[in-house]
Amino acid sequence: MSGNLYVVGLGPGNSEMLTEQACKALADADVLCGYTVYVELVRPLFPEKETYTTAMRGEMDRCRWALETAAQGKNVALVCSGDAGVYGMASPVLELAGAYPQVSVEVVPGVTAALSGAAVLGAPLGHDFCVISLSDLLTPWALIEKRLQCAALGDFSLCLYNPASHKRKDHLQRAVDILLKAGKEKDTPCATVRNIARPGQEAQFYTLEALRSAPVDMFTTVFIGSSTTRQEGPWLITPRGYRNA
Amino acid sequence: MSGNLYVVGLGPGNSEMLTEQACKALADADVLCGYTVYVELVRPLFPEKETYTTAMRGEMDRCRWALETAAQGKNVALVCSGDAGVYGMASPVLELAGAYPQVSVEVVPGVTAALSGAAVLGAPLGHDFCVISLSDLLTPWALIEKRLQCAALGDFSLCLYNPASHKRKDHLQRAVDILLKAGKEKDTPCATVRNIARPGQEAQFYTLEALRSAPVDMFTTVFIGSSTTRQEGPWLITPRGYRNA
Structure with a gap:
């Protein structure tokens, strides 16, 4: 049995x-x-x-x-x-x-952290979005790079997992550079959430340009807006539709 | 108060x-x-x-x-x-x-249905993925089309929400045509889940080519694999890494 x-x-x-x-x-x-x-x-x-x-x-x-x-x-x-x-x-x-x-x-x-982290921030994933891991332990970096480019070209909101580890300190910086080069605006609203739903939970807001040097670790989830995402007070909001955009 | x-x-x-x-x-x-x-x-x-x-x-x-x-x-x-x-x-x-x-x-x-539907199918979203709604009520179809193209170019797994409604019968067919034209293989493993976690829950497996004429409605969530996704028995699996791919 x-x-x-x-x-x-x-x-x-x-x-x-x-x-x-x-x-x-x-x-x-x-x-x-x-x-x-x-x-x-x-x-x-x-x-x-x-x-x-x-x-x-x-x-x-x-x-x-x-x-x-x-x-x-x-x-x-x-x-x-x-x-x-x-x-x-x-x-x-x-x-x-x-x-x-x-x-x-x-x-x-x-x-998953895309949802629990988004709830802390409000609604950054309120419209179409991509989830991408920046860990290249099991994935060639070239594929991660291509996916970041495509996410930027498609004007998706992004949620990034594994933005850094002990050995990979600069992956978020490299990812931001790829997104900027692929056309995302420097002032795109972004945020990080660390220790989601755990003691020491912490949210920080950035522009995409500033996100480049944000402190992140393996307990951090990163959110990057689409062209319609905006910050309003303590919230990051991606509207569901374009009627009022 | x-x-x-x-x-x-x-x-x-x-x-x-x-x-x-x-x-x-x-x-x-x-x-x-x-x-x-x-x-x-x-x-x-x-x-x-x-x-x-x-x-x-x-x-x-x-x-x-x-x-x-x-x-x-x-x-x-x-x-x-x-x-x-x-x-x-x-x-x-x-x-x-x-x-x-x-x-x-x-x-x-x-x-969300991307996660609950994926659990029914096994692990179709086990690696990087995109979530896209096919409803053009609040989103211009041209943007939906661009996002589908970018998802295909980035070799993401996809989860599609709102594949059809009473008024929009052919959106899934149009989406599949866009994905095929953007380079996704005809035999990419796909599946639909209807009435997730409700009475009458039903999963169906397709190739991408066959998905084009799959019966879908507003209670259906659609999953489309990446190039590494495969069907094994009753499961749709996207491996987490490329080490053994």
């Missing part, structure tokens, strides 16, 4: 942003599995549960462990921050799941 | 996909306000609450009513499906909120 494998998006890291579906999946699991920091976020809700944690880079091992354990009959919740499908664990799990046809996999969505 | 105005994303329409933060905002509200269909979704959770509902097109009136009512001291929850910020009510409310400085506005994020 095989178990279920739930791939669960926890939202930004505050249990208030869990969905009820995610809570039920965690409650139904025999074991909570994931990157240590994320498992610690939900462990207080289920202090009695078995846990299996791995360091940040052990992702494929974690997926295999979760599938093996479910195949042996346990219900497993593999947790990730934000949404399970947006730079999350759903795709690596499903890439391996074909070898475990007896395991029932369910992807449980969550509030 | 003014009230609070919560702009609340309900998720796809099943109370299981509400976040706890959204539940708390609804519980704290004196009145639930919104498009009739969405208010009816949550009324069973709070049968005693006052409600104010308007037809689909009465959006600016609804925003003004919500701000006026909060200014008079009531706590108001303005509800929308999915996320409050993605083609939702956050941006029209905030466009008007400057005239009501005494009202405290809070945007409460939710699981």
Whole structure:
């Protein structure tokens, strides 16, 4: 008798942003599995549960462990921050799941940082938008560059994930230079949100030109407006339509 | 003494996909306000609450009513499906909120159809993606066309909202033609999800060429892969990285 494998998006890291579906999946699991920091976020809700944690880079091992354990009959919740499908664990799990046809996999969505960060700022993603990661660990920088150019040419609002890490200090600066060169205006309203829905949450507003030297780290999500985005008091607003633009 | 105005994303329409933060905002509200269909979704959770509902097109009136009512001291929850910020009510409310400085506005994020639909399909948005609405009610078709072209040139995965309505039957067909002309492959894996997380939920898989004549309506969300997206059994997967692509 095989178990279920739930791939669960926890939202930004505050249990208030869990969905009820995610809570039920965690409650139904025999074991909570994931990157240590994320498992610690939900462990207080289920202090009695078995846990299996791995360091940040052990992702494929974690997926295999979760599938093996479910195949042996346990219900497993593999947790990730934000949404399970947006730079999350759903795709690596499903890439391996074909070898475990007896395991029932369910992807449980969550509030990704594009949405939780946007809510802090108001409505920067109120119209068409792109989500792009600036991490070149698994993606050639040339492709990231092409996508930034296309996002600028299409006048999308942008949400950027992974704007920096210990090893990549200048990716946001390079991204801004690409966007400016591709035609985005220097005074395009932008903002960063750090530690979304966690202690020390902080929003900062910038022009695109100033964003170039904004302090960002791996806990920061970056928002860049379209040509219709404007800042009004504490809010960044991209109107839904062009009727009144 | 003014009230609070919560702009609340309900998720796809099943109370299981509400976040706890959204539940708390609804519980704290004196009145639930919104498009009739969405208010009816949550009324069973709070049968005693006052409600104010308007037809689909009465959006600016609804925003003004919500701000006026909060200014008079009531706590108001303005509800929308999915996320409050993605083609939702956050941006029209905030466009008007400057005239009501005494009202405290809070945007409460939710699981938008891009995420809830993607979870049904597996992980079609596992890497960089664009969200584009095909509704030209408030957006010139020329801009929609430009964004589709840029999304194709950037090899993004796409999630399309509003692929059709009673009056606009051929927008998906036109969108597919634009994507093909801009260089997307005919056999790019695609899918539609209808009635996400509601009775009658249905997923269908297509090639991009076949998507051209897929049956879609206003309850359908459309997913179009990048060049790395593949279908494996019942799943649509966009790998997170290119290491193994």
